[in-house]
Amino acid sequence: MLLKVAPINSFSGTFRIPSSKPETQRAILTATLAEGTSRIFNDLRCDETQTMKNACRALGATITEHDGHLEIQGIAGTFPPIGRVIQSRGSGLVFRIVTALASVQPSPVVVTGDATLRNRVMEPLLQALRELGADIESIVSENKAPVVNWGRGLKGGTCHLPGDISSQFITAVLFAAPLAQGPVEIEVSGEVYSKSYIRQTLASLTDAGIKVSASDDMRHYQVEPSAYQAQDITIHEDYTSASYLLAAAALFPGRTVLTNAYGDSMQGEFAIVPILQQLGVSVTFDRDASLLTVDNPPGSLRGNFEVDVRDCPNIVPTLAALGAYVQGSLRVTGGRLTRFHKASRIEAMAAELTRAGVDIDVLYDNGICDGFEVRGARTYPGGVTLSSWGDHRIFMSLFLAGLRMRSANRFSGFEDVRLSFPTFLEDFTTAGVRTAAVQEENEPAQALG
Structure with a gap:
């Protein structure tokens, strides 16, 4: 079964970051x-x-x-x-x-x-x-x-x-x-x-x-x-899960508030916060209230950036989705460990984003898949079927990338969000994303939200 996801024009609201x-x-x-x-x-x-x-x-x-x-x-x-x-x-x-x-x-x-x-x-x-x-x-x-x-x-x-x-x-x-x-x-x-x-x-x-x-x-x-x-x-918040909400907030103009945000973390994936700040997105913490607020008035990401992910490998797919919309380039290195995860995440994201029209190249270090460089655009046609490669983090990242495309896309693997972020689809439905489960290209859809 595939999940058909319609694009959106804005993203805002209040969401709870899953615990770590x-x-x-x-x-x-x-x-x-x-x-x-x-x-x-x-x-x-x-x-x-x-x-x-x-x-x-x-x-x-x-x-x-x-x-x-x-x-x-x-x-x-x-x-x-x-x-x-x-x-x-x-x-x-x-x-x-x-x-x-x-x-x-x-x-x-x-x-x-x-x-x-x-x-x-x-x-x-x-x-x-x-x-x-x-x-x-x-x-x-x-x-x-x-x-x-x-x-x-x-x-x-x-x-x-x-x-x-x-x-x-x-x-x-x-x-x-x-x-x-x-x-x-x-x-x-x-x-x-x-x-x-x-x-x-x-x-x-x-x-x-x-x-x-x-x-x-x-x-x-x-x-x-x-x-x-x-x-x-x-237990405090999980910054890999938070990365999907943060990335969505970075892709559209507006304000997003995340709860269950203590702000002090040993997690390497906390790097998503300074990365977004480097991309021009305002991210602020209210530690007394355990809130994180994302303000992104322009709703656009411009510039040429490089990120070393050797200590935050789980946000590699999220960064690929974000990079698809950086008008300039995003170069990610140090991600070689991801080839041993549920899927070879760099190669998976590069293959699927290329299918959607994104200009992305895999980077190799001594023959080992180590990162990628993506040259983004404002939007893409959409209307394609994208595979999760059996990896829930690939699905969630491709889901994000599809939200700014012009036509609805279809995705495999949506059931796997239960592995780490069970409320993922509910949260995005609350934000106005329309989804439907479909069996085949020409069969009627069953609305999920």
């Missing part, structure tokens, strides 16, 4: 591993946080959902014998962390996922865990999901990981390391990308009482055996 997905997931994990009861306020409820909750329940945690917060009774770092299959669906973070935690369980655990996850790179993590004493085997394809972890413990010692594939490898080992029999050291080779996600992990562990340290260049980590402590946590 990575902060929610990390809070659920620390609460699961702690002794006692933790409460997580303002948590995000979407498919991927639900997958994390289901996995943590399988590990032995008791998780109760209340209006506005979660209550989690942890397992005190002691796993009950479960001998079962844990489903990660499409979540790379859930698969990687649960695979690491399964190493310290007393019985075998199979960790699996959907077709997209089974194609993702896992070998560096599996090899690192084996260096620490884990006994892990792939069930279908070598060094891919699904795996069986025989649960024979992590002895400790030193493991090695690359820094330019996924920060989730480092995060996974860091979460399991306090439960090892001895101290764990992680040595990271090459340049470290997505440092902000590792900093979020380190902050989560430290707040939970874990003895962990990292070098200034984020290439060396030390973790001592230590116990997770229960705590109360309030």
